[in-house]
Amino acid sequence: MPSPARVTAAMVAERAGTSIATVSLVVNGKDRGRVSAPIAERVRAAVDELGYVVDHAASSLARGSGDLVVLIAPDLSNPFFAEVIRGVRDTLTDRFQLVLSVTERGRQPVTADVRRFERLRPAGILVDAPAAGEDLSAGVPVVQLDAPGGTDAVNYDLATGVQELVAHLADLGHRRIGYLDGTSRAATFALRRRLLEDAAVAAGLSVSPIVGSADLAVDAGASAADDLLDDWLDDGVTAVVAAADTLAYGVLRAAAARGVAVPGRLAVAGFDDLPSSSVTAPALTSVALPGADLGRAAALRLLATFDGGAPEAPSLPTWLVVRASTAG
Amino acid sequence: MPSPARVTAAMVAERAGTSIATVSLVVNGKDRGRVSAPIAERVRAAVDELGYVVDHAASSLARGSGDLVVLIAPDLSNPFFAEVIRGVRDTLTDRFQLVLSVTERGRQPVTADVRRFERLRPAGILVDAPAAGEDLSAGVPVVQLDAPGGTDAVNYDLATGVQELVAHLADLGHRRIGYLDGTSRAATFALRRRLLEDAAVAAGLSVSPIVGSADLAVDAGASAADDLLDDWLDDGVTAVVAAADTLAYGVLRAAAARGVAVPGRLAVAGFDDLPSSSVTAPALTSVALPGADLGRAAALRLLATFDGGAPEAPSLPTWLVVRASTAG
DNA sequence: CTGAAAGCGCTTACAG
DNA sequence: CTGAAAGCGCTTACAG
Secondary structure (H helix, E strand, O other): OOOOOOOOHHHHHHHHOOOHHHHHHHHOOOOOOOOOHHHHHHHHHHHHHHOOOOOHHHHHHHHOOOOEEEEEEOOOOOOHHHHHHHHHHHHOOOOOEEEEEEOOOOOOOOHHHHHHHHOOOOOEEEEEOOEOOOOOOOOOOEEEEOOOOOOOEEEEOHHHHHHHHHHHHHHOOOOEEEEEEEOOOEHHHHHHHHHHHHHHHHOOOEEEEEEEEEOOOHHHHHHHHHHHHHHHHHOOOOEEEEOOHHHHHHHHHHHHHHOOOOOOOOEEEEEEOOHHHHOEOOOOEEEEOOHHHHHHHHHHHHHHHHOOOOOOOOEEOOEEEOOHHHHO | OOOOOOOOHHHHHHHHOOOHHHHHHHHOOOOOOOOOHHHHHHHHHHHHHHOOOOOHHHHHHHHOOOOEEEEEEOOOOOOHHHHHHHHHHHHOOOOOEEEEEEOOOOOOOOHHHHHHHHOOOOOEEEEEOOEOOOOOOOOOOEEEEOOOOOOOEEEEOHHHHHHHHHHHHHHOOOOEEEEEEEOOOEHHHHHHHHHHHHHHHHOOOEEEEEEEEEOOOHHHHHHHHHHHHHHHHHOOOOEEEEOOHHHHHHHHHHHHHHOOOOOOOOEEEEEEOOHHHHOEOOOOEEEEOOHHHHHHHHHHHHHHHHOOOOOOOOEEOOEEEOOHHHHO
16 A cells, blocks of 8 residues: 655644644754643644654755765675674764665775765765775765875774784794785775885885785685786795785685695785684684774764864774684 | 855856756756757756756655665675675666665664655665565555565575575485574565475475574674584584575584584585685585675666566576585 | 744746 | 746744
């Protein structure tokens, strides 16, 4: 039985024997001291009986903006984003409704994505791992996530985790590191690679000039790693770091297919510490980037922006989780 | 530089020296035979210069509904949904804009979720793996995904994959199967379990009455499996089937922690065939449910509904992918 | 405390 | 071919 007709504030008003304006006041909780208790009660009763719900389009048109918060994220095939989303959702109060938008695989959010959502008149926009060098400003508050160098961004303290990783590899006696990068233009990936190179040099290690790249799908990582494995080994590489765990899974798969022992012949590590990284063969060493923390911090910052405050942008802790893929 | 002020159709009209009505016609591509070429050209130029974009709220209010398609999905920690989303996005034409909504972990979409999005006046709503027995009808077209028994649903042919799995286990000599279910009320999970039981009986196997359940997170699956492992083994179980690969990962982890050899002492299989299922230890046997196919079929059905047609609901093929966790 | 009315920015008959 | 006007369903000053 498709709904016979949208129920409007006018219908509620008629039923409650009052005006549309009063209905609006009550429904929006702005009736304190403006509407008498008995009338407010009648309105609420009518709302329940009719199943009235404020029309979003009309409301945000009249008000200038609505209660939508849009989170624009790159391709969700990286389970990392599930955590981010959870953090955002758990932090946003009931006043706001979260909707997500996902870019195509391997493409980071850009200015045009923000523009497309501005027309929805959202209360605010969250942009996760945007492409570097984009102007993401809009007519509504925008908070960036994992966007080193971005305005109004919530970031990880990647340096700490990377240093722990390099120290760990150095302790194990590794001298030369191979790197598997993401293909995307995300600033966070550029930074991960640069930090690793810096830390390696500082620790007396070297990074092989043979650097692969792939989008964050396991398959793509496997085929990129498959192409490079021999070259890496010839170049004296004994440890490969991937820009994300999903890429590292690809390296594990390629190594297994080629009979390259991990970690005996090649140590492997990633970034993210996904839940499934504890069950890979072998279990994966990874720089933990707690996604829910990132989502939570970004949502808090957006909320603060609504209230006029623009708090200090936090830097979220990261750390190394050592498992068998390096320590074996 | 926050946008100085929303640019409206009135501003475009003034610049182009025409009326608002004409701007609307041109912008919506309804100008053929209604607006002269030179004027249409002037409007388009003004649109470009001003960077005008139709206001979604105003447009959908005037028109009755907008160009949004909402996909409501359960918790994204299951990477399966990333595939579904990709299928939907790649199929929806440029006329529509996809936005996602995610329920809390372990909760399936219900009627209230649909209601909440009706007020956005979307063109249509897609609901993935809804709770059983919910009335999901709305004032706009609704298509359900992986919702056995649901109205207007696009489903998998689960029976085939399950039969292949049971035949495979029977071939290997297994006689008694343990089952790890999802906690959610999704109809698709109820069906998976029932089909497995039926197929087992038909093949002369039995299913242990000891059935665990957990939400689809790896951690939850591991702790549920950890609780049941001894009981299963005592009960003569030699193979455990989990309702989703993420749950099966949990079983693998629990077994490894307890020193239970897989598949030597216990075979393990799941549903979904996620990308990471090829890199687990051991690699996981799974009933493949191609997520992108599901998304694509659902989007096509929605598109067809817009055009008045309600095509036959397809049943999407599933199949068994055998890996080391059973065959090893 | 309450309601009539203007206005949010569009779309779409309707007249010309 | 073109534009003035009504209307979509709200919210919010503004009068009373």
